Amino acid sequence: MTDPIATSQTILVVGGGISGITAALEAAECGKEVVLVERSATLGGRTALLYRYFPKMCHPTCGLEINLRRLKGNRHVRVITMAEVLSIEGTRGAYTAKLKISPRYINDNCTACGECEKAVAGEVPDPFNYGLGKTKVAHLPHAMAYPQRYVLDPSAIGTADADKAREACKYGAVDLEMGAETVEIIVGAVVWATGWKPYDAAKIQPYGYGRFPNVITSVEFERLADPAGPTGGKILRPGDGKEAKNIAFIQCAGSRDENHLRHCSRICCMASLKQTQYVREAYGETGKSTIYYIDIRAIDRFEDFYQMVQKDATVSFVKSKVANIVENQENGNPILHGVDTEGYHRYATEHDLVVLAVGMEPEITGVKLPDDIILDSSNFIEGSKDGGMFGAGAAASPLDVNRSVQSATAASLHAIQVIHRSASTEAA
Numbered sequence: 160m161t162d163p164i165a166t167s168q169t170i171l172v173v174g175g176g177i178s179g180i181t182a183a184l185e186a187a188e189c190g191k192e193v194v195l196v197e198r199s200a201t202l203g204g205r206t207a208l209l210y211r212y213f214p215k216m217c218h219p220t221c222g223l224e225i226n227l228r229r230l231k232g233n234r235h236v237r238v239i240t241m242a243e244v245l246s247i248e249g250t251r252g253a254y255t256a257k258l259k260i261s262p263r264y265i266n267d268n269c270t271a272c273g274e275c276e277k278a279v280a281g282e283v284p285d286p287f288n289y290g291l292g293k294t295k296v297a298h299l300p301h302a303m304a305y306p307q308r309y310v311l312d313p314s315a316i317g318t319a320d321a322d323k324a325r326e327a328c329k330y331g332a333v334d335l336e337m338g339a340e341t342v343e344i345i346v347g348a349v350v351w352a353t354g355w356k357p358y359d360a361a362k363i364q365p366y367g368y369g370r371f372p373n374v375i376t377s378v379e380f381e382r383l384a385d386p387a388g389p390t391g392g393k394i395l396r397p398g399d400g401k402e403a404k405n406i407a408f409i410q411c412a413g414s415r416d417e418n419h420l421r422h423c424s425r426i427c428c429m430a431s432l433k434q435t436q437y438v439r440e441a442y443g444e445t446g447k448s449t450i451y452y453i454d455i456r457a458i459d460r461f462e463d464f465y466q467m468v469q470k471d472a473t474v475s476f477v478k479s480k481v482a483n484i485v486e487n488q489e490n491g492n493p494i495l496h497g498v499d500t501e502g503y504h505r506y507a508t509e510h511d512l513v514v515l516a517v518g519m520e521p522e523i524t525g526v527k528l529p530d531d532i533i534l535d536s537s538n539f540i541e542g543s544k545d546g547g548m549f550g551a552g553a554a555a556s557p558l559d560v561n562r563s564v565q566s567a568t569a570a571s572l573h574a575i576q577v578i579h580r581s582a583s584t585e586a587a
């Protein structure tokens with residue numbers, strides 16, 4: 160069915176991370192109608208999965224909270240979670256977007272009281288913790304989730320847990336009959352804010368990710384350091400639960416490499432510099448971080464942060480592309496092999512834990528996009544041939560949060576211009 164709420168004067172924003180939320184709000188605060196479509200059960204995107212933000216080291220909840228407050232107070236944005244765009248047809252000013260909305264099995268009556276979670280027994284890998292921990296089949300995606308509504312995992316349907324969840328709910332919010340819906344909406348312009356995903360570290364075979372439990376990725380490390388994460392904020396290595404005090408960070412893991420991602424992911428140097436401070440926070444002077452790098456890319460004002468970390472006695476830098484990792488069979492420690500290009504000597508250095516600073520890949524890699532979309536050589540979205548669709552934030556380039564917000568604001572302005580132009584053409 161075609162949804163009557165959206166019209167050619169509506170802007171469709173695909174992806175509800177910080178960029179999508181920003182693009183939607185900027186347009187809505189100019190009085191434009193916006194449909195914001197998010198694939199998962201909550202807005203926030205990958206920013207909500209960080210422990211702290213560089214350069215100020217504040218918690219992502221601050222930025223998210225302000226934006227969610229703006230969103231709640233704005234009647235021009237219609238948020239649809241658990242929805243994906245199946246296709247977009249038409250041209251600038253008059254697109255038809257087909258959306259598939261997956262069932263949440265929990266309706267608007269949900270008060271997030273948590274009783275269904277207590278009633279069920281089944282667990283699934285927790286996407287909020289990149290699968291490092293588990294969550295109940297009935298769960299709130301995370302504390303700041305928007306909407307503040309529980310979700311029942313599809314794996315529970317048809318099991319005793321589904322019935323237990325329904326019986327536990329006093330508000331009639333558990334709806335096991337809910338099915339997938341397909342909706343068509345007419346929109347005038349589209350902002351693609353579909354973000355990024357971490358490069359699959361298992362493809363970097365010499366580093367042993369997936370084979371050696373004490374080799375993890377930078378996104379997983381964010382969750383280990385976070386008190387809301389699977390270890391309650393303790394930096395415990397997955398192999399044996401031992402405290403990891405001597406940590407290696409390997410830069411350009413999958414980026415700037417013809418065999419993997421050709422581009423520089425731009426933020427992973429800053430992410431590792433930031434993460435050394437998680438180690439300091441956890442262990443003070445007894446922690447030890449070593450960054451193995453080709454060159455450190457800390458642009459603009461981030462240079463100050465880099466200099467601050469360089470002065471930290473718990474952090475050392477080894478200029479080297481690590482060649483390979485082997486595991487010490489006795490204690491499970493990863494041993495890094497390579498050549499230090501400053502002294503030209505070979506090393507075989509043992510650490511408690513290795514963190515791979517994995518690259519940022521566009522989330523839409525592998526997704527069927529409208530034919531009109533223009534991608535760059537790394538699959539980031541540049542725009543569309545007809546000038547009615549725009550990339551925003553990490554969907555357009557590997558960007559930090561601040562630059563993602565700037566990019567989303569620009570994309571929103573372009574979308575508003577498209578709507579204005581089509582309105583003037585219709586009026587003429």
Ligand SMILES: Cc1cc2nc3c(=O)[nH]c(=O)nc-3n(C[C@H](O)[C@H](O)[C@H](O)COP(=O)(O)OP(=O)(O)OC[C@H]3O[C@@H](n4cnc5c(N)ncnc54)[C@H](O)[C@@H]3O)c2cc1C
Pocket residue numbers: 173174175176177178179196197198199202203204205206209211212213214242243244352353354355356377378381426430433517519522523526551552553554558559560561563
């Ligand atoms: C290890 C690491 C640490 C970082 N630390 C920092 C930091 O400290 N400070 C900082 O500024 N930046 C940091 N970043 C970068 C930060 O994560 C990004 O800038 C930010 O996530 C970009 O936001 P976004 O909204 O563009 O994309 P995302 O956060 O990826 O959000 C995209 C959203 O779109 C949704 N989506 C995807 N595809 C679809 C689809 N087909 N249909 C509907 N919805 C879809 C996703 O579910 C998601 O909610 C870090 C990155 C890494 C790798």
Ligand code: SF4
Pocket residue numbers: 265268269270271272273274275276309327328329330331332333
């Ligand atoms: S579905 Fe019902 S029981 Fe579960 S959190 Fe929502 S209101 Fe509470």
Ligand code: SF4
Pocket residue numbers: 410411412414415422423424425426427428429454455456516518
């Ligand atoms: S930001 Fe740093 S770690 Fe990331 S790809 Fe660029 S140089 Fe490598």
